[in-house]
Amino acid sequence: MLASKLIESLKFKKVEPASYGDFEVSAVTQDTREVSQNSVFIAIVGSQIDGHTLVAEAVKKGAAMIIAQKKVDCDNVPVVYVENTNRAMAILSDCFYDSPSKAMRMIGVTGTNGKTTVTHIIEEIFREQGEKTGLIGTMYRRIGDKIFPTKNTTPDIITLQRTLSKMHKQDVSSVAMEVSSIALVQGRVWGIDFDIAVFTNLTRDHLDYHKTMANYAHAKSLLFSQLGNEYGFKKNSKVAILNIDDPMGRKLEEDTSAPVLTYGIKHEAMIKASNVVIHSQGTDFDLSVFDQKQHLKVKMVGLFNVYNILASFAAAYAAGLDPSKIISVLSSFKGVKGRLQLIPSSSGVSAIVDYSHTPDGLLNALETINDFAKGKVFCIIGCGGDRDHGKRPKMAQIALQYSDYPIFTSDNPRSEDPQKIVDDMLQGISQNSSVKVIIDRRKAIEYAINKAQSGDIVLIAGKGHEDYQIIKGKKNHFDDVEEAERAFKKRGAV
Structure with a gap:
């Protein structure tokens, strides 16, 4: 694409000098590591680095045009000045990659918990x-x-558009995408043409970034307020899918102009589950779709997974798929790595690895396990460093209340002292409580698995699918599933 054609997509701009030698653009990037000959470099003002200070480096590497919002000095290279380079980056990347999201069915999923499973x-x-x-x-x-x-x-907008372009070129027709609250606030999905937007739930998370629950809720609402504002009989009209049992789901009905499809368990919904029975091998329930009822047996455990299944069914139903074919897939789906992932052993002790890193997520996991546990419940839990401090005592109290043996340990301490994180968790907890502190996560897992008896369940919470620990800025390999299997092997109970 010619540079002149690319910057036509920017409606309001000033180019200095006004005339320049046109060229074929090789790449659009905000990362100097990606700059090559004839790139367009976008100077982004980040939280840690201001891209305007890297313009000379970008030009030296071959950048043939600069997009900036502050005055920069670069001889013989044209500069396009705009009000906001973040917004310009979204527009330019969409143009450069030829709007790939418009060519595919885009399903965006947002909410505190459930995004990964639903997608x-x-x-x-x-x-x-x-x-x-x-x-x-x-x-x-x-x-x-x-x-x-x-x-x-949710990747940065250039990586996202590049990925969607690859998908389109490889004949992908449907994309399921997690959309985080931070990405919505930062404009990382500006220009993405979503057809279906799904809301799972809203509970405490990311307050280190959003500061208040009101800000967090507003961030989630952006996906639905940006969903489109037109009606008609187009084949791929927009649809908002909302969890009507969550107060935020009811609020989002007011924030979107798109047709709304509701799901839930407690309240009347277009798609509803009732007569839910949870057991160790899965969950059974009746599914009502506009009052047409069918009985489902699924391999996923827990009430929160019923919500995930309802949300997924609603998305496929909104896309026009046959309900019987959707149900067939739901009945055989076994779950996602690190989401209530069961690790059995010959000792009769079971370990469960789950990505429950929020108070609500931990409560969901423990309530689900308590529904079918025959023996005692161990809960290994830590909290991430450099993140919301306020949720630490909340998660600790949940572990104390809903498990027989709470064990506080290290999660991803990042730059923080792991002991300080655990101390935050212990606020308000009596010294005579049943809490055991083992900072070394490997030793905590070994301790629980060795102490557990037949029929007991060990929940290893917080990291789920992650295969690393970040300690003092260094990423070390660490996989909860591997550690549980290793502990069972040492016990002679594989």
């Missing part, structure tokens, strides 16, 4: 219909069967 179920439903699918989320980006690593739940 995986949705992707599986469409895959089983013979479609080539794409998935973008916390664990990875996936195109068909090929997996690519990811740094954030």
Whole structure:
């Protein structure tokens, strides 16, 4: 694409000098490491680095045009001045990659808990219909069967548009994507043409960033307020799918102009579950779709997973899929790595690894386990460093109340002292409580698995699918599933 054609997409701009030698753009980037000959470099004002200070380096590496919002000095290279380079980056990347989201069915999923499970179920439903699918989320980006690593739940807008472009070129027709609150606030999904937006729930998380629950709720609402403002008989009209049992779900009905499809268990909903029975092998319930009722037996455990299943069913139903085909996939879906992942052993002790890193997520996991546990429940839990301090005592109290043997340990301490994090968790807890502190996470897992008796369950909470621990800024390999299996092997109970 010619540079002149690319910057036409920016409606309000000033180019200095006004005339320049046109060129074929090789890349659009805000990262000097990605700059090559004839790149367009966008100077972003970040929380730690101001890209305007890197312009000289970008030019030296071959950047042939600069996009800036502050005065920069670069001889012989044209500068396009705009009011906001973040917004310009969204517009330019959409233009450069030829708006790939418009060519595919885009399903965005937001909420505190359940995003990963819901996107995986949705992707599986469409895959089983013979479609080539794409998935973008916390664990990875996936195109068909090929997996690519990811740094954030929702990538930066250039990485996202580049990924969507690859998906489109590889004949992907449906994309299930996790959309985080931080990404929504930072404009990382500006220009993405979502067809279906799904809301799971809203509980405490990311207050280190958003500061208040009101700000956090507003961030989630952006996906629905940006969903489109047109009606008609187009094949792919927009749909908002809302958990009507969550107060935020009812609020979002006011924030979107799109047609709304509701789901729930407690309140009247268009898609509803009733007569829920939870057991160690899965969950049974009656599914009502506009009062048409069917009985489901699924392999996923827990009431919160019933909500995840309802949300996924609603997304596929909104896309026009046959309900009986959707139900067939739901009945066979076994779950997602690190989401209530069961690790059995010959000793009769079971370990469960779960990504419950919020108070609500931990409560859901422990309530579910208590529904079917025959013996005692151990809970290994820590809290992440450099994150919301306020949730630490809340999670500790939940572990104390809903498990027989709470064990406080290290999660991802990052730059913080792990002992200081545990001390925060212990606020308000009596010294005579049943809490045991073992800072070393490996030793905490070994201790619990060795102490547990037949029929007991050991919940290893907080990290789920993650295969690392970040300690003093260094990323070390650490996988809760591997550690549980190793502990069982040492016990002679594989």
